Amino acid sequence: MTILLVKWIFVILHVITAAAWFGLGLRPRAEAAQALADDAAGTVRLMNIFVVLTLVFSLCAFFAGGGFAAYSPVYHTSILLIVVLVGLQLFLIRPAWNRLQSSARSEDSGALESARKRIAMSTGIGHLCWLVMLVLMFWNKLAAAF
Numbered sequence: 532m533t534i535l536l537v538k539w540i541f542v543i544l545h546v547i548t549a550a551a552w553f554g555l556g557l558r559p560r561a562e563a564a565q566a567l568a569d570d571a572a573g574t575v576r577l578m579n580i581f582v583v584l585t586l587v588f589s590l591c592a593f594f595a596g597g598g599f600a601a602y603s604p605v606y607h608t609s610i611l612l613i614v615v616l617v618g619l620q621l622f623l624i625r626p627a628w629n630r631l632q633s634s635a636r637s638e639d640s641g642a643l644e645s646a647r648k649r650i651a652m653s654t655g656i657g658h659l660c661w662l663v664m665l666v667l668m669f670w671n672k673l674a675a676a677f
């Protein structure tokens with residue numbers, strides 16, 4: 532009973548942090564490069580935190596729910612994908628935000644726009660991984676329904 536409650540708390544938490552990461556990643560598509568550069572450091576820091584928290588909370592939910600013995604390979608694949616997403620965030624998305632900041636400092640509008648596009652592209656790849664994970668979360672239920 533208690534462990535079930537603990538699992539669902541982690542399920543809710545990992546959904547919230549995953550949603551926060553997704554939402555922050557939409558900014559480069561919706562806003563101008565200069566507006567983004569104004570608080571780049573804050574956005575990239577929050578994205579780093581939310582993606583790592585998603586990794587931690589999802590593993591907590593996974594092990595509280597019974598781990599490898601209890602969950603099917605779709606959840607094992609999700610573990611792989613969240614590790615890939617953390618890697619994307621730290622090694623592609625974060626450097627792109629840092630580039631946006633440095634091009635804003637040097638007031639180079641061409642470099643600023645190209646940095647914004649780089650963020651949008653790398654975050655787009657991340658959003659795709661995220662959506663695949665979301666589908667995997669419901670895969671067993673979907674498969675059972677058809």
Ligand code: HEM
Pocket residue numbers: 542545546549550585589590592593594596606607609610612613661664665668669
């Ligand atoms: C960004 C990615 C993710 C999103 C948006 C997401 C979303 C969700 C949602 C909406 C549920 C509830 C599903 C239901 O009601 O049946 C769920 C459950 C769950 N998720 Fe995720 N998830 C993500 C990543 C992960 C990862 C990487 C793991 C690690 C294995 C994971 C482990 C779990 C577990 C163990 C449950 C509970 C399943 C159960 O016992 O019914 N999630 N997730």
